[in-house]
Amino acid sequence: MIRFEGVTKRYADGVTAVDDLTLEVPKGGITVFVGPSGCGKTTSLRMINRMVEPTEGRILINDQDVADRKPAQLRRSIGYVIQHAGLFPHRTVLKNVMTVPKLIGWDAGRARSAAMEAIEKVGLTANQAERYPAQLSGGQQQRVGVARALASDPEVVLMDEPFSAVDPLVRMDLQAEVKRLQRELGITVVLVTHDIDEAIVLGDHVAVLRQGGKLAQLASPGELLREPADDFVASFVGKDRGYRKLGFTGTHLEPSPEQTVSLGEDVPEGRGWVLAVGEGGEPLGWVDRHTSGGPVERDELHRMGALAEVGDSARVFLDAALSAPSRRGVVVSEGRVVGTVSAQQVVDSLEQV
Numbered sequence: 001m002i003r004f005e006g007v008t009k010r011y012a013d014g015v016t017a018v019d020d021l022t023l024e025v026p027k028g029g030i031t032v033f034v035g036p037s038g039c040g041k042t043t044s045l046r047m048i049n050r051m052v053e054p055t056e057g058r059i060l061i062n063d064q065d066v067a068d069r070k071p072a073q074l075r076r077s078i079g080y081v082i083q084h085a086g087l088f089p090h091r092t093v094l095k096n097v098m099t100v101p102k103l104i105g106w107d108a109g110r111a112r113s114a115a116m117e118a119i120e121k122v123g124l125t126a127n128q129a130e131r132y133p134a135q136l137s138g139g140q141q142q143r144v145g146v147a148r149a150l151a152s153d154p155e156v157v158l159m160d161e162p163f164s165a166v167d168p169l170v171r172m173d174l175q176a177e178v179k180r181l182q183r184e185l186g187i188t189v190v191l192v193t194h195d196i197d198e199a200i201v202l203g204d205h206v207a208v209l210r211q212g213g214k215l216a217q218l219a220s221p222g223e224l225l226r227e228p229a230d231d232f233v234a235s236f237v238g239k240d241r242g243y244r245k246l247g248f249t250g251t252h253l254e255p256s257p258e259q260t261v262s263l264g265e266d267v268p269e270g271r272g273w274v275l276a277v278g279e280g281g282e283p284l285g286w287v288d289r290h291t292s293g294g295p296v297e298r299d300e301l302h303r304m305g306a307l308a309e310v311g312d313s314a315r316v317f318l319d320a321a322l323s324a325p326s327r328r329g330v331v332v333s334e335g336r337v338v339g340t341v342s343a344q345q346v347v348d349s350l351e352q353v
């Protein structure tokens with residue numbers, strides 16, 4: 001849907017920021033431009049909405065050359081989110097989010113209701129809509145930035161390092177939110193980051209750029225981890241890529257049957273840990289036979305560790321096994337226990353692939 005055809009950008013001082021870039025950003029997904037500082041990510045992004053003009057080549061959106069569109073009108077049709085949200089400090093959140101709908105000529109009523117809808121979509125309240133940006137946290141301000149980009153119902157949203165100024169926990173929330181919104185709205189997102197982990201978490205497609213603005217590889221996160229195109233991509237993707245690759249590896253592992261006990265029942269004979277389940281077969285926790293005697297009570301249960309759902313990646317299965325006190329990861333389907341897996345079983349299943 002967005003096509004770069006032989007795009008080069010040389011700045012006036014002779015720096016080649018982007019060199020003969022040809023790539024396709026598919027419709028309705030998240031495409032991430034990632035690479036080291038100065039490799040031309042921002043320049044590439046800004047050429048899409050004509051904040052920067054290419055020296056050579058062209059960029060098409062839905063087969064239309066952006067050079068044939070009026071820059072101001074083009075920019076209003078494309079959402080744009082930047083690092084520090086870039087909000088107007090003297091306007092309320094609502095007025096900030098209404099900016100583009102008003103610019104494109106929607107009447108005040110329509111602009112207001114579109115803005116309120118966008119504000120709710122990003123998880124902010126009507127009360128927060130009346131505040132000024134400085135009265136919100138950094139993460140909330142970024143949400144306003146996303147709401148503002150979505151308010152006029154754009155098909156394409158560009159994001160330039162949108163989460164890099166917020167702390168890691170807030171960043172994870174915002175990443176999940178953007179992924180959810182993209183899926184819900186079916187929009188096409190192009191996002192720039194220097195953080196390969198963010199690219200892998202968020203991207204349906206990841207374009208790795210190298211110094212001098214050259215495309216090193218365009219692939220899905222899984223492919224990038226499995227088959228980096230060259231040494232540059234391999235080292236950029238990182239040393240623990242074998243482990244991270246597990247996040248994109250399915251497993252056809254059959255969980256082993258696990259003996260269970262209900263609350264109020266006596267612990268069955270045997271050694272080690274027993275899994276307690278609720279009335280609907282949902283896992284409640286582990287019982288330690290060493291310390292348990294008589295009917296099982298809720299306050300003697302040990303935490304379960306992470307749960308794996310049938311169909312999850314090998315990484316989730318392994319995490320479930322390693323985080324359970326019994327070292328047997330609980331596998332559920334629709335909330336009910338179907339069995340457990342050990343770390344050894346997960347590793348063995350990988351070796352069979």
Ligand SMILES: Nc1ncnc2c1ncn2[C@@H]1O[C@H](COP(=O)(O)OP(=O)(O)OP(=O)(O)O)[C@@H](O)[C@H]1O
Pocket residue numbers: 011012013015016017035036037038039040041042043044194
């Ligand atoms: N307006 C400009 N005039 C001259 N050179 C520029 C201009 N903007 C960017 N550059 C240069 O172009 C190259 C690419 O810059 P760009 O900002 O696109 O990279 P980036 O990958 O987004 O980097 P970062 O992650 O550090 O933001 C750099 O060498 C930069 O110094």
